[in-house]
Amino acid sequence: MRKALILLFAVLMPGQVLAANHVALANDVFVERVTTDTQGKQRILLEEPKVVVPGDRLVFVLNYRNAGAQPADKFVITNPLPDAVRFADAGDTRPLVSVDGGQGWGRLDELTVAQPDGTRRPAQPADVTHLRWAFQKPIPAGASGKLMFRGVVK
Amino acid sequence: MMMKAPVGGAKHRLLPSCSILAVIAALALPAQAEAAGTRAGSTISNTASASFDTGGGTTTIDSNQVDLLVDELLDVTVASNNPADVPTTPGATAQVLSFSVTNNGNGVESFALSTVANVGGDDYDPTVTQLYIDNGDGVFDPATDTLYIPGTNDPELEPDESVTIFVVATTPGSVVDGNRGIVSLIAAAVTGTGAPGTAFPGRGEGGGDAVVGATGADGTDNGAFVVSAATVTLVKSAVVTNTLGTADPIPGATITYTIVATVAGSGSVSGLAIADNIPANTSYVAGSMTLGGTPLSDPADADAGDFNGTRINVVLGTVAGGQTRTVTFRTTID
Known part of the structure; x- marks a missing residue:
């Protein structure tokens, strides 16, 4: 567990060196581990993904920064979910999601999935194929922010 | 479709860490192994992209790619x-x-x-x-x-x-x-x-x-x-009748033998057969064998009994525990 970082550190940790092109997007993945201390209290740790096995919970962190001189308007971040990851949640970042490979988008509770018998059922987190955050306001020059979501290794 | 998103802009420099921790705690479940799952040795690759307009039209950039090797x-x-x-x-x-x-x-x-x-x-x-x-x-x-x-x-x-x-x-x-x-x-x-x-x-x-x-x-x-074993016990009894109406074993009297086989236990016995020699100085009464009250013929044939001149033999086969079989035959005293 010496590699473990508590979440606060992870969130504050500088992202990878942000690329040029004025606006940069960095992507970090952590493994979320639950440990129980001697008092029986559970602690949630984010570790570097040294060892990843089915059932592990992954935390995806996206750092964005507008390093240019102009505001970035119509700012949209899209993350296709890796095939081997089942979406769990996106904390309180409220993304739009797609459950059909990026064709249609909406809030998860608004979407439905076709079933073999032709009827449609409400979409579940496991149906999510893509996540998208569409910002209503421009990102001012010099501003940065962070998004996150969680998934489970299938 | 553009929808109102709650994040964006400089004021989001810091996420409210406490609330995220709370969400994590609420959703934390023990890591449960699913059957099989993603094959060991495969790679999980994640890349995000961002599109935006800084005045010169829409630009799209990709994030770095993170590759995770799935362990066994x-x-x-x-x-x-x-x-x-x-x-x-x-x-x-x-x-x-x-x-x-x-x-x-x-x-x-x-x-x-x-x-x-x-x-x-x-x-x-x-x-x-x-x-x-x-x-x-x-x-x-x-x-x-x-x-x-x-x-x-x-x-x-x-x-x-x-x-x-x-x-x-x-x-x-x-x-x-x-x-x-x-x-x-x-x-x-x-x-x-x-x-x-x-x-x-x-x-x-x-x-x-x-x-x-x-x-x-x-x-x-x-x-x-x-x-699942079974044991067999045999009990043989004899009743004498004669023309005098008494139970005396005088010449000419008839002896009726009854043999009861009792199988006990939770199993069964297979190949069970009852054979009995006709005692000296007595003669078997032709056609007198019965099994469970049903007459058996003397020749060795389709039914369970036969008499070969010196003994009777009744084939019972497989008998389960808790069951009994009753064989009777008669002789006369010479």
Whole structure:
């Protein structure tokens, strides 16, 4: 567990060196581990993904920064979910999601999935194929922010 | 479709960490191994993209790509295939229990097999003589199934694959009806076992680590034999009648013999037959044999009885515990 970082550190940790092109997007993945201390209290740790096995919970962190001189308007971040990851949640970042490979988008509770018998059922987190955050306001020059979501290794 | 998003802009420099921690705590579940899952050695790649307009039209950029190598999870389960205790008899050899061994991990793995016969909670210890690896038909046949030799032909299973293992045992001769004997079959990942989370660096399929899963990378289950024995008791009685209306065994008197076979126990006896010699100085009364009150003919033929000139013989076959068979015949005193 010496590699473990508590979440606060992870969130504050500088992202990878942000690329040029004025606006940069960095992507970090952590493994979320639950440990129980001697008092029986559970602690949630984010570790570097040294060892990843089915059932592990992954935390995806996206750092964005507008390093240019102009505001970035119509700012949209899209993350296709890796095939081997089942979406769990996106904390309180409220993304739009797609459950059909990026064709249609909406809030998860608004979407439905076709079933073999032709009827449609409400979409579940496991149906999510893509996540998208569409910002209503421009990102001012010099501003940065962070998004996150969680998934489970299938 | 653009929708109002709650994040964006400089004021979001810091996420409210406390609320995120709370969300994590609420959603935290113990990492549960699923059956198989993503194959060990495969890569999970994640890339996000951002599009925006800084005045010169829409620009799209990609994030860095993060590649995660999926490590091998070591998990195995063993389950008895016998829905109930398997009947056996005292001293019986080649008594068979059937088990399924399933690779619940996400990589190909070999499993070492062993048995424990003195697990306790039973009445006797079966003597395990061999383990056989089924050829796929689920039926034990030592001619077509493979004798298991530890370390030599440990069964290698793909993720989610199962194999049937037969445990062959001898029942001690000293056991009695109703005794139970338990045998445990244990399957252990050859790569290693231990507490969940124990890692074997570089030993996973595809070059990653091998990590012990929730099962500890070993599994066990019990199968049981139950002794189903039966005993036979024969009781013979005779009644004399004569023309004087008394019970005196005078010449010419008729002796009616009754033989009652009683089978006791939870098992059954097979090949049961009753033979009785006609006593000296008496003569068998032709056609006098009965079984359960039904007459039997004297020749050796389709019915169960025959008289060969010196003895009667009645074939009873297989008789279950708790049942009786009654045979009668008559003689006259010479």
